[in-house]
Amino acid sequence: MLEQGKIDSKQAIMLMLSTILPTAILTVPAVTAKSARQDSWMSIMIATTVGLLIARLVVVLGLRFPGKTLFEYAEEILGKVPGKIVGLLYIWLFFLYIGSGVIREYGVFMVTAIMPDTPIIVFHIVGVAVVAYMVRNGLEVLSRFNQLTIPTTGLLAIVFILSTKDMKLARLLPVFDAGPLPIVKGSVAPAMWLGEIVTFAMIIPYLIRPREAHRVATLSILLCSFFLTMSILEALLIFGPNVTGHWIFPAFNAVRVVSIANFLERLESVIMVIFMLGGFVKLGVFYYAAVLGSAQWLGLKDYRPLVLPVGVILVALSIPLWGENIVEVLHFIGQVYAPFALIVLEVGIPLLLLIVSLTKGKGGESDA
Amino acid sequence: MLKKITVFILLVLLTGFLVGCWSREEITQIAIILGTGVDWTADGRIRLTVQIAKPGSFAGGAEGGGKGREPASWAVSAEGKSIEEAERYLAMRVPRDIYWGHCITLVIGEEMAKKGTRIVTSFFLRDREPRETMWVMVAKGEAKDVLETHSNLEKTSAQAAGLLERMKTGYSVQLREFAEMLASKGVQPVVTRVEVKEAGVTPGSEQEKKSPAHKQVEITGVGVFKEDKLIGWLDAEKTRGLMWLKGEPMEGVITVPSPGEPDKEVSILIRRGKTKIVPKYDGKSLRFDVKIDMEGDMVEQQSLEDLAKPEKIKFLESGMAEEIKRRCNLALKKAQKEYAVDIFGFGNAFHRKYKKEWRELKDRWDDVFRQAEVNITVAARVRVIGLSTKRADVPEK
Numbered sequence: 001m002l003e004q005g006k007i008d009s010k011q012a013i014m015l016m017l018s019t020i021l022p023t024a025i026l027t028v029p030a031v032t033a034k035s036a037r038q039d040s041w042m043s044i045m046i047a048t049t050v051g052l053l054i055a056r057l058v059v060v061l062g063l064r065f066p067g068k069t070l071f072e073y074a075e076e077i078l079g080k081v082p083g084k085i086v087g088l089l090y091i092w093l094f095f096l097y098i099g100s101g102v103i104r105e106y107g108v109f110m111v112t113a114i115m116p117d118t119p120i121i122v123f124h125i126v127g128v129a130v131v132a133y134m135v136r137n138g139l140e141v142l143s144r145f146n147q148l149t150i151p152t153t154g155l156l157a158i159v160f161i162l163s164t165k166d167m168k169l170a171r172l173l174p175v176f177d178a179g180p181l182p183i184v185k186g187s188v189a190p191a192m193w194l195g196e197i198v199t200f201a202m203i204i205p206y207l208i209r210p211r212e213a214h215r216v217a218t219l220s221i222l223l224c225s226f227f228l229t230m231s232i233l234e235a236l237l238i239f240g241p242n243v244t245g246h247w248i249f250p251a252f253n254a255v256r257v258v259s260i261a262n263f264l265e266r267l268e269s270v271i272m273v274i275f276m277l278g279g280f281v282k283l284g285v286f287y288y289a290a291v292l293g294s295a296q297w298l299g300l301k302d303y304r305p306l307v308l309p310v311g312v313i314l315v316a317l318s319i320p321l322w323g324e325n326i327v328e329v330l331h332f333i334g335q336v337y338a339p340f341a342l343i344v345l346e347v348g349i350p351l352l353l354l355i356v357s358l359t360k361g362k363g364g365e366s367d368a
Numbered sequence: 369m370l371k372k373i374t375v376f377i378l379l380v381l382l383t384g385f386l387v388g389c390w391s392r393e394e395i396t397q398i399a400i401i402l403g404t405g406v407d408w409t410a411d412g413r414i415r416l417t418v419q420i421a422k423p424g425s426f427a428g429g430a431e432g433g434g435k436g437r438e439p440a441s442w443a444v445s446a447e448g449k450s451i452e453e454a455e456r457y458l459a460m461r462v463p464r465d466i467y468w469g470h471c472i473t474l475v476i477g478e479e480m481a482k483k484g485t486r487i488v489t490s491f492f493l494r495d496r497e498p499r500e501t502m503w504v505m506v507a508k509g510e511a512k513d514v515l516e517t518h519s520n521l522e523k524t525s526a527q528a529a530g531l532l533e534r535m536k537t538g539y540s541v542q543l544r545e546f547a548e549m550l551a552s553k554g555v556q557p558v559v560t561r562v563e564v565k566e567a568g569v570t571p572g573s574e575q576e577k578k579s580p581a582h583k584q585v586e587i588t589g590v591g592v593f594k595e596d597k598l599i600g601w602l603d604a605e606k607t608r609g610l611m612w613l614k615g616e617p618m619e620g621v622i623t624v625p626s627p628g629e630p631d632k633e634v635s636i637l638i639r640r641g642k643t644k645i646v647p648k649y650d651g652k653s654l655r656f657d658v659k660i661d662m663e664g665d666m667v668e669q670q671s672l673e674d675l676a677k678p679e680k681i682k683f684l685e686s687g688m689a690e691e692i693k694r695r696c697n698l699a700l701k702k703a704q705k706e707y708a709v710d711i712f713g714f715g716n717a718f719h720r721k722y723k724k725e726w727r728e729l730k731d732r733w734d735d736v737f738r739q740a741e742v743n744i745t746v747a748a749r750v751r752v753i754g755l756s757t758k759r760a761d762v763p764e765k
Binding site: 044110113114115116117118170173174175177239240242243245253256257259262265 | 452496499500501534544547548550552615716720721723
């Protein structure tokens, strides 16, 4: 095996939380609130259901092929050439795309909200350099780092409680105002984010107790959707549906409003901490999956030589892949990439793999 | 060995990332804006006035007794086609980097407000420095005059205005709430009105010969908007009615006639309350039942009678309800008949209950609202009567 490390179930849950949440709390609220407005929480509920199904799918598939990652069993199920094509699709359209997307979102956020004078590429290079070190050291180091930083996510809950003073429940009324269609439309982006649980397929083989994979995946999705719902509700309850949909980073603006006794205020650094530390891990997971996947795809004995080239590719792709300016980035995420990734990469192909493996009777020992 | 050298070189290179911020701004290099005002000039340009803190005058701690204080701020204006352009012209006069992060108040001049406030709000919502929580006010007259006053109690007039807002002495609006009102079809914006008024004198040795009247910012009601344009005012009395109909904040003082001696007044301080708006719509006629629950303390009586009797309190309560209802009706009449705008958020209440009907009505809501019937019922309670029962300064009969 290429990866020698093993992680336990708790670490896996935390890792999955960081795989999904950091960019989700920043980007998803605006996309969802724009179409589902005050019913955004329903969109998240739909997305959670979809996410749970995807998690189920991925784990069932993974447990049929113990010790194998997505890239390995894709070849076993579909045969060599089609399997390689599927593998390439995932490396290119999923891990590299989302990896570079995370870098881009991170850069865009820093440039827009915090440090406007710094060229965006600086953030991209510095970010990838740090993460490259983590990825080179393997899954265990990544998980340990994540274990260290994940408690910051709890700050989301604290900020939520602090801002209750400025909230009004009436802003969520009337319920079900615009009918079902906008709610479903609004659920695409969060479903795609929660569907990033597909990455778990790369980690299942390295669990100490793979039998707990179902529990890990389910819990990760539920926790993510809990924090995501919280950050959407926070923005909606503070600004109301009309204004929330027009912020680029509603969760960020919502934190800025917090003011307790004219003393505890200007807490935006809190959201920055969550996003930056979490963003590193998130990038790390996709970066790692891209590197490990490429190594398996190419049949290498070690994945480490690929770390640097993939890092360079990630930085290089981060700008052209996602659009010239922030408007293009937001449009691409919401209108193009999210529906595509959700339908093809997160539901379509895993489902296809499962059906084929069932009909061909491959894998077999699905004892979970 | 080679590895050690590589590590060393890498470490040295890494220090390049540690020097700190890319474009750092020391506190001595930034001009901290405390308050800003936007006016529309006679020749159709935007005039931006800023009140800049002078950190030196803040540092002193407790002020020395008779010594005259140095003003703690500097107000300066510049004109331009847009706010950002005016800011650039300002930058030619202000020898530091203009920093919006601590701006407490945004004052919109009367002419600017009539021209349209969306011209103003965009910059403050889009730029990352100004905060969503700054207080928005509309000046009677020019915003420049408001910012050029100084406060007698606080360091600067911008701080004084911000504190007045925070105490909710009038109807106060944060930028985010203003944006929310502007973005909603179910409510029209109202914004605190400020005026520069003579407010007392500054006693002291220097002023003994001729005490000049001190001019200070004062909250005097609200400005009423249709969409983003100022169309009129409500005075302080009607503003209370507005606040009670909107449901917050409820605090305030009213006077009611004393039960036994109707020509004498009794003051009641309203502590808390709740407003509930229930719309009733049958396709043709629209009615709003507004229920207001109020709780107040009796704090003062001019009459000599003993008010500490249950039936007298009952009487006071009904007088209180009458007065609250009267004030609410004053504000309502003014909004419905004169300005024809729904500044109370009845539209939002309607939307919450009749979402289908709202879709047809929302684009002509103000028209609908104008013809709507509003029934206000007030339930008032007096719970506390201060420290005395009968008046302590009246002899027994």
